Amino acid sequence: MNPRLDVLREKARRLPLTPGVYIMKNPKEQIIYIGKAKALRNRVSQYFGAGNQHTPKVRRMVEQVQDFDYILTDSEYEALVLECSLIKQYMPKYNILLKDDKGYHYVRVTKGPWSRISEAKQMAEDGSLYLGPYTSGWTVKQAVDEANKIFGLPTCSRRFPQEIGKGRPCLNFFIKQCCAPCRGKISAEEYEDIVEEAVDFLKGGKPFSKKELTQRMEQAAENLEFEKAARLRDRIQAIERVSQKQKVVMSRVPVQDVIAMARVGEKAAVEVFRFTNGRLHDQESFLLGEIDTEPEARQEFVERYYTMRPDAIPPVIAMDEPAEDMELLGQWLSERAGRKVTLQIPQRGEQRHLVDMCRANAAEKLAQDVGRTGKEVAALEELGRLLGLDSPPRYIESYDISNTAGSDNVGAMVVFEDGRPLKSAYRKFAIKGFEGQDDYASLYEVLSRRFHRYEEEKETGEGFGRLPDLILMDGGKGQVSAVLPVIREHGLDVPVFGMVKDDKHRTRAITSEGAEIAIAATRSVFTLVSDIQEEVHRFAIGYHRQKRSKSAISSTLQGIPGIGPARAKALLRTFGTVGRVKEATEEELSAVKGMNAQAAKAVRAYFDGEDF
Structure with missing residues (x-):
């Protein structure tokens, strides 16, 4: 705990209730965090207030604070502008910082002859032709990939002309994505003509319409140039495939950015899609590390991103x-x-589809960092949103x-x-606690015992000492209502929902004390909840x-x-x-704890079929 907490708390209480920027410093006078506030006293006091439940990131920052400064502003907007300027200048370690790579x-x-088209991060004096520079590596990769596929240029490691006629062509030839010079059925002159057309395509200096290519294909067929006609046919089909792929990420809004966040625990990742002329032309991914709340993290990300890209x-x-x-953010961006x-x-509609894809x-991206699959991360994200939780439920009990x-x-x-058992x-x-059948009373007893153990072990943060982010009951509103009093009795804030089955015993919906939430339309959530319900059952x-089997065996012995x-x-x-x-x-029977010679004799007589 920070030994200066009382001093810092008292200083925060003397701050005015006006907009401004606060600057946290460590014992070495280094700035470790900069923030803005509509009311400085209220915002800064939250950091040093007694009993605050901070996230691990904020807790670590508060433990390092030796002192703080502040600058008053006339408005919250001025505070935002000043905050962005100071963060860019000092780069504090606890603010969200994005690397402009x-x-x-x-x-x-x-x-x-036998030219190849590829990506390059820098120019070299190797006699090659270089197109660019471009600021987006993603754009270059997409352009090179499209050009090679449309014009059927090789992307393998074979060397030409040394390996022409040696070995069979690779898979790309058979799926019509390569003209396969390795077969020896295309001349160096024809090949270079194709490369020249591909370069024109990349430069954007010559349009390649399906109509023009179709006319050239028909002319080649009339001239009995069937190999050439087949290559033009394949090029037309490649353009159609690329066009279909592009339609998936086309936007009716000519110029826009799409920003979306995924989160697991305190870690988060943000993706940015950038559209120009309605076409996705760039894509960027950022790992944010630990964040506090998602709305705050989105605000900080947008501020940092467009400070970096003014x-x-x-x-x-468009945001998720x-x-x-x-x-305030819109005003600052404008x-x-x-x-x-x-x-x-x-x-809804096209824009929502783009946001979901983003x-x-x-x-x-986040899944790769935390060792999970993208589907698992997406399922937890969507489940949290469906249930109105502040963050995705990492730790679920059922x-x-x-x-x-x-x-x-x-x-x-x-x-x-x-997302995993x-x-x-x-x-x-x-x-x-009782005999007989009463599922509600049974659940009440189970949850009471579970949270009693939590009170005993919460300092450990493990096992029963860890609070779940979400509780899912196998059942409906009745089961939820049976356990909510336990949660309230212990003064806890844990969301509880029921998993409802249909008449065929398949998961149908999630329910609370109120209405049901349909999950069938959200495949990732449906799969996750179904897996949880099947596993707990x-x-x-x-x-x-197991218990019934032991009871049956025990009752056999109790008949003696x-x-x-x-x-x-x-x-x-x-x-x-x-x-x-x-x-x-x-x-041997007499030696068992609790047994005696008479009881041992009775057991032997019972199994030997003798009267005793």
Whole structure:
């Protein structure tokens, strides 16, 4: 804990309730965080207030604060402008900082014969033709890929003319993405003509319409140049395939950016799609590390991103979810761009499709960092949004009850962490508080015992000492209502929902005390929730069958005169099975704790078929 916390708290209480910027410093007088506030006193006091539940990132920052300065401004907008300027100047370690790694990229066309078209990060004095420079490596990669596919140019490692006629052509020839010079059926002159056309295509100096290519193909066929006609046919088909691929990421808004975030725990990733002339021309990914709240992180990201790209602010920015202060952010962007900039949160249609695609890419980027698949990250993201949670639920607990007409009543808890089963955290509960069948009372008992253990072990932060981000009950509103009083009795804030099945015992929806939330339309969420429901049901049924089997075996032994529940349990604990009890001698039976010579004789007589 910071030993200066009381001093800092008192200083924060003396701040005015006016807009401004606050500057946190460590003992070495280094600036470690810069923030803005509508009311300085309220905002800064939150950092040093007693009992605040900070995120790990904020907690670490507060522990390092030796002192703070502040600058008053006339408005919150002025505070935003000043904050951006100071962050750019000092680069504090606890602010979201984006690395501008935009270098120069080129398209390289090697010197013929048998030229190759590829990407290059810098020009070299190798006699090649270089197109560029371009600031986007992604744009160059897309352009080179399109040119090679449309014109059927080789991308393999074979060397020409040395390897012409040696070996079979690769797969690209058979899927009509390469003219395969390795077959020896195309001359060097024809090949260079194709490369020249591809270079014209990349320069944008010569349009290649399907109509023109079709006319050339028909002319070649009339001249009996069937190989040439076939290559032109393949080129037409390649253009159609590329066009279909581009339609997926086309926008009716000519110039815009699309920004989306994916989050797992405190880590987050942001993806930016940039559109020009309605076509996706650039794509950027950023790992943010630890963040506090998503709206705050979105606000900070947009500020940092367009501080880094001041000349590239589009007229329209589509976002997946709102930032902390959309109106203020829009004003700041418009001021920097010198024109109106519109921030929007699309809810349906083409724009929503683009946002969802952008978010899926952010989830994939984050998945690579946290060791999960993109689908798992996306499922948790979407589940959190559907349920109205502040962040995706990383740690999910699920509960179910199993019994046979009220006998051998058990409860089960399974845990999913980051979308996967965490079997080391599974727990079994034998219902002890009552006899008979009452699933609601059983759930109340199970959750009471679970959160009583939390109070005892919360300092460890592990096992029962860890609070779940979400509880899913196998059942509907009744099951949810049965356990909510437990949550309230312990003063906790844990969201609880039920998993509802249809008449075919398949997961249908998620429910709270209020309305149901349909999940069938959201495939990733449907799969995740179905997996959780099936797993908790399987685990509960398995424990119940195990307990029922032991009860049946125990009741067999209890049919022997003088053998009650305690002795039956002791015998099974020692010998493992009834068969081994049957084979034991009187001496071995007498040696079991709780047994005596008379009881051992009764067991032997029972299995030997003798009267006792």
